[in-house]
Amino acid sequence: MRSLTKKAFPQPSIRRLPGYLRLLRQFREEGWDRISCTRIASELDLDSTQVRKDLSLTGIAGKPRIGYDLESLIAAIESFLTWDKTTDAFLVGAGSLGRALIGYENFGNFGLRIIAAFDVSDNRIGVPIHGRPVYHLREMPRLASELGVTLGILTVPAGAAEEAAAVMVESGLLGIWNFAPAKLDLPASVAVENVELVSSFAVLALDLAKRHEQRAGAAERNPRTAGVQ
């Protein structure tokens, strides 16, 4: 663990680790016990040098002509990402996105467990979502301390984000997963990761415009077949 404070890991590599984990678990389910770097690279359409480098972050190395021991590699990635332990989280904002994330079963595969939700609307408070209690936001400082929760997921509208984040910080949370379309002004002691859905849509919208243009170009060149594809 000590090494975590010593060096920063390359973010793109970290972002690829869950994809490796998903693939490796799938291979394990299919009954394999070893896998080569080349195979991983080809399955995920990556360069095998890159794969070897990414996986070496976890402290494990493959053997020439044998590859990786599947079980050890899975355990190493899970341990590196702290997903060998369950992380309890609070969710703030019990609207549609919040409800969806609470019901999103895939998180369980990655050690994330949302144990309670918070809101400020009277009609939401006290009505459990997928079995999880919904409290008033003002209860968070007390409950965070009682339950030892240090991770929060923020799913409120933009206008409510700043105030909700302030309560999360006041509650002693050390990490915020921010789904609100707003930039949070947080103390440096709090880790934040923004999920920018609209930024992702911007990239897609531009790419989509390009495809439309290409299709229109093809139609100009060959009007008879362009509608077909």
Added chain:
Amino acid sequence: MRSLTKKAFPQPSIRRLPGYLRLLRQFREEGWDRISCTRIASELDLDSTQVRKDLSLTGIAGKPRIGYDLESLIAAIESFLTWDKTTDAFLVGAGSLGRALIGYENFGNFGLRIIAAFDVSDNRIGVPIHGRPVYHLREMPRLASELGVTLGILTVPAGAAEEAAAVMVESGLLGIWNFAPAKLDLPASVAVENVELVSSFAVLALDLAKRHEQRAGAAERNPRTAGVQ
């Protein structure tokens, strides 16, 4: 539009454009009609040279000592991202995440309109979500062609992703916004943008572990105050 096929735009810049747009709209609401690059940079905690470069993508330039005309800059970003027109989309997978995205009002600010959902579960088909009809997936090719829809949003579980994506491609969709935790094998003619929630959580989980470690370190050095914060 022709320029879109000629050059690729830097993705990080494109990803920042929605943040600029959000800020600029906020300034407009507050009654401003001009804004300087320095002000934008300071509000968003970016370098002003970077801001100028990002905004120049849209073909608009600020004037020295005057700044940008707010209305023109907003229009230029909207037009550049094609958000001055509405893009209709189909959503595949009417589970909790799909329902949440259909109900997510923020998309309307960015020209995205989900007009119908598709699923293969009998108990979901025919039951509207937020007023949008839910059809069987097999209806998609016909409806895509009738309604001229070219964008799809994929929110099915990993195991169903490949099959659903194949129907989307068969329906002539040109862009897929993929929320399924799976790598899609798509023809090069289809634009895809993956929202990798779990990758985002991986980055946060590592950062959170570092904060825990720092807090534990602080507790070792000063046991009396470490629990407070």
